[in-house]
Amino acid sequence: MSMSLRDQLLAAGLGSKKQAKQIELEERRQQHKQAKHNAPTGPTPQQLAAQAAAAAKAARDAELNRQQQEKAAKKARRAEVMQLIEQNREPKIDPKAESDDFFNFIDRQKVRRVAVNPALRERIGRGELVFVRYRGHYELVPAAIADRIRERDDQTVVTISAEPEKPADESDPYKDFVVPDDLRW
DSSP states (O other): OOOOHHHHHHHHTSSOHHHHHHHHHHHHHHHHHHHHHHSOSSOOHHHHHHHHHHHHHHHHHHHHHHHHHHHHHHHHHHHHHHHHHHHHOOOOOOTTTTOOOEEEEEETTEEEEEEOOHHHHHHHHHTSEEEEEETTEEEEEEHHHHHHHHHHOTTTBOOOOOOOOOOOOTTOTTTTSOOOTTOOO
16 A cells, blocks of 8 residues: 655655645635635625515515504594593483484485484584494594594594575575474484
């Protein structure tokens, strides 16, 4: 079996084991420097693809997170609206026991009606009470509370707009006779 040059020099007594290890260490350092110097300076195509995939995943995760936060905020606003209505609604009038009077209003192109008594009718007419949608029904809440509800969910508050008054026709023979608003047939 042939011996390496290092082993032959050590056997001849021309060098020590310590010197041989030192030279071997220097050779490894040189190889490492050369490998580092010859290495590509930019990222490899695999690294670029991995970075692009990570960026796409981060963007997708950010969008999902934003959607979840938006959904949670909407749910919180809805809960606030429900709480405001529950705490501030006027008591219901039983149409069979207390009153046979109804207040009619238009909501979503349909005429709706709610049982009222004369005091509630007057407060609705003055604008002190406002209708809100609540669990498939309508409730009356004070106007200040309706403004707070409108800030959170504009669709919950029912807007009752009075019909604009038409200008009086000069040829109308009944123009001097005013029909009262509370006229009931």
